[in-house]
Amino acid sequence: MPEWQQGGYDGVFYLGKEGTEEYGGYVVQVDSAPNPEKWFAYEYDTEKRTTVWVGEAPTAEDAQKAVKGEFLCEVYRDDERGHCPYPGVVIRTTIYKGERLRVIVCGEHSGIMKGWESVRLEEYRTEFGLFPNDPIIGERINPPLDLPPIREAVLKAGTITERNMWIALNRVVQPLAELQKWRGHYARYPLDLNARPRIDAHGQWRRAQEHAQGMYAVYMREDHGQENATLPVDLLRLVEREAVEYLKSKKGGK
Numbered sequence: 001m002p003e004w005q006q007g008g009y010d011g012v013f014y015l016g017k018e019g020t021e022e023y024g025g026y027v028v029q030v031d032s033a034p035n036p037e038k039w040f041a042y043e044y045d046t047e048k049r050t051t052v053w054v055g056e057a058p059t060a061e062d063a064q065k066a067v068k069g070e071f072l073c074e075v076y077r078d079d080e081r082g083h084c085p086y087p088g089v090v091i092r093t094t095i096y097k098g099e100r101l102r103v104i105v106c107g108e109h110s111g112i113m114k115g116w117e118s119v120r121l122e123e124y125r126t127e128f129g130l131f132p133n134d135p136i137i138g139e140r141i142n143p144p145l146d147l148p149p150i151r152e153a154v155l156k157a158g159t160i161t162e163r164n165m166w167i168a169l170n171r172v173v174q175p176l177a178e179l180q181k182w183r184g185h186y187a188r189y190p191l192d193l194n195a196r197p198r199i200d201a202h203g204q205w206r207r208a209q210e211h212a213q214g215m216y217a218v219y220m221r222e223d224h225g226q227e228n229a230t231l232p233v234d235l236l237r238l239v240e241r242e243a244v245e246y247l248k249s250k251k252g253g254k
Contacts, residue, residue: 002017010029013143069130074105085104088106092113093117172239174246175208217229
């Protein structure tokens with residue numbers, strides 16, 4: 001990960017070294033009368049090979065948060081699960097009583113706030129600025145799970161049926177991550193050519209989920225004598241947690 005370093009003079013910091021693959025952008029101090037002291041944040045777009053403004057803040061530390069920041073969906077699901085953990089891709093925004101309102105949403109939740117304008121996150125940032133972890137409605141929580149990572153659970157399985165159940169759950173993780181990725185891509189670019197991969201990803205996720213449900217039912221029946229068992233919420237949350245981690249590892253959910 002690139003680190004922030006002082007520039008050639010006071011009032012500027014660079015994220016990584018310019019001209020290298022890790023370079024992310026810079027923040028610079030602006031203090032000219034009659035404007036109060038501010039720090040402007042600029043992010044380097046590797047695809048376009050250009051630097052774009054992404055926000056301003058009262059301190060260098062705050063401005064640095066806007067450069068290569070991680071933006072998560074702000075949709076609040078329920079008290080137990082908190083906010084959606086998937087990467088934000090679209091801004092739903094509107095003007096209300098002269099004040100601009102906005103909410104960051106992932107691909108799955110991109111259809112909420114009917115009637116609000118839908119703007120790609122990167123476009124919104126370059127026009128209005130955007131900071132990670134801005135105040136949101138409700139606390140962003142990551143409910144703790146006592147269950148170990150799925151791969152660890154496979155190795156610790158006591159029976160063949162238990163091992164097969166954990167393997168089936170592990171096979172749900174990547175299809176779920178791929179589904180969220182394509183949902184996000186389609187939300188950014190709602191074109192016909194992006195609709196088919198999203199539909200295909202949904203089908204692969206459904207098949208993997210149904211297989212995991214079947215393997216869990218076999219495990220509960222053969223190892224515990226329980227008929228018609230359904231996947232408990234904790235296991236579904238575990239799959240979701242690992243899907244989020246998988247997406248982060250591939251990001252290198254913006």
